[in-house]
Amino acid sequence: GAGVSQTPSNKVTEKGKYVELRCDPISGHTALYWYRQSLGQGPEFLIYFQGTGAADDSGLPNDRFFAVRPEGSVSTLKIQRTERGDSAVYLCASSLGTGGTGELFFGEGSRLTVL
Amino acid sequence: SQKIEQNSEALNIQEGKTATLTCNYTNYSPAYLQWYRQDPGRGPVFLLLIRENEKEKRKERLKVTFDTTLKQSLFHITASQPADSATYLCALNSNYQLIWGAGTKLIIKP
Numbered sequence: 001g002a003g004v005s006q007t008p009s010n011k012v013t014e015k016g017k018y019v020e021l022r023c024d025p026i027s028g029h030t031a032l033y034w035y036r037q038s039l040g041q042g043p044e045f046l047i048y049f050q051g052t053g054a055a056d057d058s059g060l061p062n063d064r065f066f067a068v069r070p071e072g073s074v075s076t077l078k079i080q081r082t083e084r085g086d087s088a089v090y091l092c093a094s095s096l097g098t099g100g101t102g103e104l105f106f107g108e109g110s111r112l113t114v115l
Numbered sequence: 116s117q118k119i120e121q122n123s124e125a126l127n128i129q130e131g132k133t134a135t136l137t138c139n140y141t142n143y144s145p146a147y148l149q150w151y152r153q154d155p156g157r158g159p160v161f162l163l164l165i166r167e168n169e170k171e172k173r174k175e176r177l178k179v180t181f182d183t184t185l186k187q188s189l190f191h192i193t194a195s196q197p198a199d200s201a202t203y204l205c206a207l208n209s210n211y212q213l214i215w216g217a218g219t220k221l222i223i224k225p
Contacts, residue, residue, distance in 0.1 A: 040123075040217060042204050042217045043215045056211065056212065091159075102164075103149065104161065108157055109157075
């Protein structure tokens with residue numbers, strides 16, 4: 001596709017459940033980022049991939065959060081034992097540049113609601 | 116502590132006037148700064164990037180300035196239109212991350 005694609009666009013789950021959010025970046029973009037955005041706030045960094053490897057996962061809030069990018073394109077953000085505080089919009093972005101040196105192309109986000 | 120501040124109050128501007136948004140930061144020394152536009156329910160969209168050695172950057176009706184002494188960037192939209200109404204986010208690089216402000220909501224009134 002022409003842009004970054006994220007699925008699902010909306011996810012409602014119950015506390016304690018497992019959730020997967022998917023990101024399909026722009027073809028050829030080696031850098032991929034996951035952010036979390038709460039209402040009225042800017043995006044909060046979670047993890048950055050360069051190719052298949054997580055170059056920086058310092059933003060993951062705890063060990064319930066994990067992300068993979070096994071073939072260097074599609075990435076999945078996985079959240080175990082969801083909590084109400086995990087409710088937010090999860091944004092994925094990709095970039096041609098390495099290490100945040102260029103513009104980011106964002107998807108429309110996955111809105112997660114934990115009841 | 117490291118902070119990025121954007122005016123949290125909405126900015127109301129009359130159509131046709133120039134809108135000026137401010138981004139201030141402390142305890143960072145960014146090599147560059149970016150501005151994005153975000154509409155409700157959508158992801159941010161890149162507008163402009165300005166490097167630390169550039170004082171000003173222009174793109175159509177948009178202008179960005181970057182003052183590394185004041186630790187401030189100003190974002191201007193000239194001849195504003197109702198379609199410019201959105202939230203505008205600034206982001207600066209820290210190592211290879213982008214650190215984001217909370218954004219300023221801009222409302223252009225016809």
